[in-house]
Amino acid sequence: MxxxxxxxxxxxxxxxxxxxxxxxxxxxxxxxxxxxxxxxxxxxxxxxxxxxxxxxxxxxxxxxxxxxxxxxxxxxxxxxxxxxxxxxxxxxxxxxxxxxxxxxxxxxxxxxxxxxxxxxxxxxxxxxxxxxxxxxxxxxxxxxxxxxxxxxxxxxxxxxxxxxxxxxxxxEDKVETLKTMDLIEGDAAKMTRVGTTLGPEMRTRLLQLLKENLHIFMWSHEDMPGTTYQRLVDRMFSKQIERNMEVYVDDMLAKSKEEFAHLDDLSETFATLRGIEANPEKVRAILDMTSPKTVKKDQKLTRRITVLDRFVSKATDKCLPFFKTLKQAFAWTDECEAAFQELKRYLSNPFLLSLSKEGGNLYLYLAVSATAISATLIQEEDWKQLPVYYVS
Known part of the structure; x- marks a missing residue:
């Protein structure tokens, strides 16, 4: 400018x-x-x-x-x-x-x-x-x-x-004053502390997000997992660490450059921890998108896909046309459009991932194409195979 x-x-x-x-x-x-x-x-x-x-x-x-x-x-x-x-x-x-x-x-x-x-x-x-x-x-x-x-x-x-x-x-104000907020009324043990300089709109939305994900929090030492925890979270949050998250043994820090972006970063973190359903707002963000006409719009699409790829079977194969346009002169081809509409149809159907059970057997299925290797982690329940995780 x-x-x-x-x-x-x-x-x-x-x-x-x-x-x-x-x-x-x-x-x-x-x-x-x-x-x-x-x-x-x-x-x-x-x-x-x-x-x-x-x-x-x-x-x-x-x-x-x-x-x-x-x-x-x-x-x-x-x-x-x-x-x-x-x-x-x-x-x-x-x-x-x-x-x-x-x-x-x-x-x-x-x-x-x-x-x-x-x-x-x-x-x-x-x-x-x-x-x-x-x-x-x-x-x-x-x-x-x-x-x-x-x-x-x-x-x-x-x-x-x-x-x-x-x-x-x-x-004395160099350290921000914190206000205690109860997440469950009448249960003083389940609370959080919020900075008093946080705007009222942001505070309301933040507390609502936290209350919607109460089941994810570990409130006592009895809730803590075993010695493989550090390796587990490093793998779970590999796409977030250093970008919008840091993990220190049993502490997780979600970080954001802008105040209201913090809600999106927390939602992405909770989706990873929840491990059972895609964030409907993230799905809706893709469904409501128009076909990208610029590199910037294509980059926005690929970022949104990355957040959801653990819920998408053979994500790399489905989205390969979008990724290709980022490595060459931008051109939204018929192949890109067809892949985009197919992705929307896939995301339009309700889909859930199964929560793995301790002590149960897990099965790994591999799929190899000319462009990608994809895997699906499966567990069996009542003679049914249920997907636990997709990776591509």
């Missing part, structure tokens, strides 16, 4: 106007949004909070004050997670963003600081009065309104308002 004189076309020069744009917040077109690279927080003012008809019950506590360059301190009313859409049509981004709610006079409705600018990978130019950010369909740009920016700036100067804030970090 770059800016040129062409981006400044229509902007009256010289000027010292701020960059003021419009976003869609919780479904409402919201004007007077200041893009401020100097702010260490994203802020929504209490008057705007009420205008958006938001419930104060959505606020979560936030203890640290804001401090201006002049030393003025303001304590936020709390923190709230809001749905924000930037851009229009095919080139837009929709994200859940955390805003600190502040009750003080302002000519602006919202201030977008470094947290959101960095998350959107956005670049701003006050000279061009424009912000640019990448999307799946190319770079999108949003232009600021110069007339409105002048009005806001003059009102700020006249009222001596403060709009550049820094969050004051306390020495």
């Amino acid at each position: 770059f800016f040129s004189e062409e981006d400044a076309r229509g902007v009256k020069q010289p000027h010292d106007d701020p960059l003021v744009i419009m976003f869609t917040i919780e479904g409402f077109n919201t004007r007077r949004i200041l893009m401020d690279n100097g702010s260490s927080a994203d802020i929504i003012y209490l008057s705007t909070f009420h205008q958006l008809k938001l419930n104060l019950g959505r606020l979560c506590p936030f203890d640290s004050p804001f401090v201006s360059f002049s030393g003025v301190r303001v304590y936020p009313k709390g923190i709230v997670t809001l749905m924000v859409t930037v851009g229009t049509h095919s080139r837009q981004l929709t994200r859940q963003l955390d805003f600190l709610v502040v009750d003080c006079p302002s000519s602006y409705n919202v201030i977008i600081g470094r947290p959101t600018l960095n998350r959107l990978k956005a670049a701003t130019s006050t000279y061009c009065l424009k912000v640019k950010f990448p999307t799946e369909n190319g770079v999108r740009e949003v232009k600021g309104g110069q007339v409105l920016a002048k009005e806001c700036y003059q009102a700020v100067l006249a009222a001596k308002q403060i709009h550049t804030w820094m969050i004051e970090e306390k020495e």
